[in-house]
Amino acid sequence: MKKGIGLLILLVILYNSVYFKKLSERTQTRSGKIDFKAKIDSIIQKGVLENPLMTDEIDLIKQLNNNLTIAKKDLGNRLGIGESAYFLVKGQSTIAAITENEIQLANGSMIDTQFIFGNEIRDASRMVKLEDFKSQKDLNALTEALNKQVREVIIPKETKGLKVGDHISYLGACEIAPTDIPVKALTIYPVEIKH
Amino acid sequence: MKYVLALCGLLLFGCSSKEPAEKPKIAVVISTLNNPWFVVLGESAVKNAEKLGYEAKLFDSQNNPATESDHFENLISSGFDAILFNPTDADGSIANILKAKEAGIPVFCMDREVNSNDAATSQILSDNYTGCVAIGVEFVKQLHGKGNYVEILGLAGDNNTYARSNGFHTVVDKFKGLKMMGQQNGDFDRNKAMEVMESMMQANPDLQGVFCGNDAMALGAYQAIQSAGKSQQIKVFGFDGADEVVQKIKEGKIVATGMQYPKIMAKTAAEFAVEFFKGRKDFPQHIPVAVNLVNAKTSKNF
Numbered sequence: 464m465k466k467g468i469g470l471l472i473l474l475v476i477l478y479n480s481v482y483f484k485k486l487s488e489r490t491q492t493r494s495g496k497i498d499f500k501a502k503i504d505s506i507i508q509k510g511v512l513e514n515p516l517m518t519d520e521i522d523l524i525k526q527l528n529n530n531l532t533i534a535k536k537d538l539g540n541r542l543g544i545g546e547s548a549y550f551l552v553k554g555q556s557t558i559a560a561i562t563e564n565e566i567q568l569a570n571g572s573m574i575d576t577q578f579i580f581g582n583e584i585r586d587a588s589r590m591v592k593l594e595d596f597k598s599q600k601d602l603n604a605l606t607e608a609l610n611k612q613v614r615e616v617i618i619p620k621e622t623k624g625l626k627v628g629d630h631i632s633y634l635g636a637c638e639i640a641p642t643d644i645p646v647k648a649l650t651i652y653p654v655e656i657k658h
Numbered sequence: 659m660k661y662v663l664a665l666c667g668l669l670l671f672g673c674s675s676k677e678p679a680e681k682p683k684i685a686v687v688i689s690t691l692n693n694p695w696f697v698v699l700g701e702s703a704v705k706n707a708e709k710l711g712y713e714a715k716l717f718d719s720q721n722n723p724a725t726e727s728d729h730f731e732n733l734i735s736s737g738f739d740a741i742l743f744n745p746t747d748a749d750g751s752i753a754n755i756l757k758a759k760e761a762g763i764p765v766f767c768m769d770r771e772v773n774s775n776d777a778a779t780s781q782i783l784s785d786n787y788t789g790c791v792a793i794g795v796e797f798v799k800q801l802h803g804k805g806n807y808v809e810i811l812g813l814a815g816d817n818n819t820y821a822r823s824n825g826f827h828t829v830v831d832k833f834k835g836l837k838m839m840g841q842q843n844g845d846f847d848r849n850k851a852m853e854v855m856e857s858m859m860q861a862n863p864d865l866q867g868v869f870c871g872n873d874a875m876a877l878g879a880y881q882a883i884q885s886a887g888k889s890q891q892i893k894v895f896g897f898d899g900a901d902e903v904v905q906k907i908k909e910g911k912i913v914a915t916g917m918q919y920p921k922i923m924a925k926t927a928a929e930f931a932v933e934f935f936k937g938r939k940d941f942p943q944h945i946p947v948a949v950n951l952v953n954a955k956t957s958k959n960f
Contacts, residue, residue, distance in 0.1 A: 543785060544922060545948025578795045580829050582788055593942040597775035599821065602944070603787045607828055640950075642959050 499608040502590075506609055507617075510588025511551060511654045517634060520554030520572065520649060528645045539639070540589045542582070542602075547640035549587035552651060555632045561625060566656075571648035574633055574656065576622055579614040582606060583652040587636035613654055621656040632657045682739035682935050684714045684928070687729050689746045689770065691718040693846075693874075695898060695920060696744060699769060702924035703742045710932050723750045730754040734761045740931035741765045742924070748773045748817045764934045766927040769920065771817040771944075779934065780941035782926045786818050786897075789916035789949025790825030793895055796914045796953055797830055797869060800893055804835030805866030808858045810844040810851050810879060812871035819843075822871050822897055830869075839865065844875040851878030859886055867893045873900035873915055880912055899952060899960065907957045914953040917960055923947050 511517070516538050518526070526534040527550075539548030556568035566574040585591050585606050596602040625631065635653035639646060684707040688700035700716050707714035717733070719726035726746050733741065734757060741758055743765050745751035755765045755777040767781040801807070809826070812819035830836055839862040844851035851870060855878065859865060868883075870876040876896025883892045889911065896903050899917030906912040930941060952960050 541948075543946035543948065544782075544926060545785075547948065578798075578829070580791045580795060593944060593946075597943055599771065599783065599787065599944050599946065602946075603821075603824070606788075642956075 499605050502605065503609050503612050506585065506588045506590045507612070507654060510590035511584065511634070511636070514551055514588065516589070517551040517553050520552050520570070523550060523552050524646050524649070527639055527643075531639070531641060531644055534639075540586050542586055542591065542593050547638050547643075549583050549636055549638050551587045551634070552637050552649060553632070553634035554651075555630070558625060558627050558629045558631060561627060566622070566625070566631075572651060573648070574635070574651045574653050576618050576653065577614070579610050579618070579652050580607075581610075581638070581652070583636040583638050584613060584654060585609055613652075618653060618656065621653075625656075625658060629658055681712055682931075683737065684712050684740045684742060684931055685717060685729075685733040685738040686714055686742045687717045687719060687726065687733075688744045689719050689726075690721040691716075692720070695900070695918075699744060699920040699924055702921045703768065703928055706925045706928035707742070707931065710928060712932070719746050721746055723747050726751060727754055730757055734758060734763060739763065740934060742768060742927045742931060743778070744768050745770045745772050747815060749815070752777050764931065766930050768923045768927045769818075769918075771821075773817065775943055778943075780930055780945060781943060782923045782930070782945045782947060784818070784918045784923065785946035785949050786821035786916075787825040787828075788946070789918070789951075790822045790897065791829055792949070792951040793869065793897065793914055793916055794826040794829030796951060797826070797867060797893075797895055798833050798836065800913055801836060801867050803833045806837050806839045806862060806864055807867035807869065808840040808842075808855075808862065808865060809838060810842060810854055810868065810870045810875050812844070812846045812875070814843055816846075819871055826869055844870065844878065846872045846874055848874040848878035848881075851875035852882045853878075855879040855882035856886070859883070859888065859892075865892050867895065869895045871897060873898035873903040876903055876912060876915065877906075880906065897949075899950075904952055904957055904960050907952055907954060910954065914951060916949040917952050918949055919947055 518538055535548040539550050541548045556570040558566055559569045560567040564577040566576060633653050633656045635651045637649045637651050686700050686703040688696050691697050691700060704714040704716050717729040719729060723746050741763060745767060748771060752772050752774045755772065758765050759777065764779040767778045769784060771781055771783050772778060811823055840858045842854045844854050868879050870879050873896040876894050880894045883889050894912045896912060896915040899915055903912055903915045
């Protein structure tokens with residue numbers, strides 16, 4: 464009887480001593496759940512669509528090749544330390560090829576419609592400051608929430624029905640590093656595509 | 659009267675631990691010097707502090723929080739004026755930082771983050787998350803969005819381990835054709851990763867890819883894959899930018915890695931310490947340092 468009670472107590476202690484958690488649960492708890500909706504709307508509207516730094520593609524390429532340092536200072540942005548910078552860009556062209564991942568344009572540039580996961584739109588907008596975030600996780604969570612809105616909500620609607628030969632206008636963001644110079648064409652992460 | 663004057667003199671000048679003209683001393687405390695990557699980080703921090711005209715000393719915590727705690731006690735009592743710090747533990751190291759803070763000593767974390775937003779003066783960290791987002795994109799492209807894969811994580815309890823894994827999964831989990839067959843810790847260690855990869859290949863013969871949380875583990879995994887004769891079948895992805903891995907990318911043996919910049923982190927931390935001495939007190943809590951994707955196309959730049 465005593466042994467049975469002892470075993471039972473031991474089992475209860477053991478059961479309460481060890482907790483198994485999924486990695487995703489652990490990180491979710493750490494980063495918390497923050498509602499970024501208002502911030503995302505503001506980044507898209509004020510930081511991208513209405514931003515006076517939005518530069519025509521041909522003009523941007525010219526400025527990048529002319530003097531990258533000045534172009535970065537005048538038009539680019541990046542949070543933290545790194546050699547590349549992010550720029551807002553708009554243009555017009557005809558669709559030369561289209562897949563579920565990308566739109567290849569007749570002017571040589573490419574619009575990436577699937578892999579919108581990086582810091583291009585966030586940083587080019589100049590609407591996010593490191594000082595506003597006490598934690599890296601919150602900053603990363605904002606980035607992913609912003610990208611998700613563009614990637615899964617905005618762009619699928621705007622690319623629906625597009626085909627080779629369509630003339631489109633587009634605006635978005637791109638990343639340029641010193642090793643990309645001279646730039647001939649851009650890879651654009653779109654925020655708006657119009658037919 | 660003479661004794662009173664002498665006592666006043668002692669109180670005024672004798673209790674100061676430093677001559678007024680003495681330059682501030684900077685301590686560089688590194689989690690382990692048993693790993694070449696951290697040696698570069700530590701030695702760069704010392705060199706940069708010395709280059710800026712300050713005395714600097716390197717401490718090795720040997721991946722042991724107790725050793726790290728001893729270092730902090732010693733360097734606080736020895737009168738160091740700033741600490742450039744690579745913590746052993748995201749939670750366990752906070753108490754040490756707070757001790758230094760209480761003593762008025764600024765602490766600048768390098769590379770490894772601690773789970774506190776107000777302990778360190780600033781944290782200069784590789785943008786592990788974004789770097790692994792880029793690896794995730796490359797992974798999806800190389801595997802054409804389908805196949806079975808495994809993940810070898812770093813150390814449990816280390817924030818970089820989770821930031822890297824999260825960045826990778828932010829992308830890869832969106833592609834339903836990619837199925838993760840296993841996820842195990844390799845502790846950032848080459849030999850352990852080799853063993854883990856061997857056992858995961860035995861359990862899952864039909865693998866197409868492996869993502870490793872650092873390059874040491876990528877090399878261990880590649881060794882296991884090569885021994886099993888599966889180097890044409892399983893694509894290996896790492897993180898760090900180790901020379902050996904960059905070379906293997908050029909040879910087409912490993913697919914991609916993320917290039918980190920320990921020298922830039924060390925230089926920034928040393929410069930921040932000097933700015934602190936000159937009166938700056940307001941630093942961003944986190945400074946991300948870019949991580950660049952190294953693949954077959956970009957490897958010529960590294």
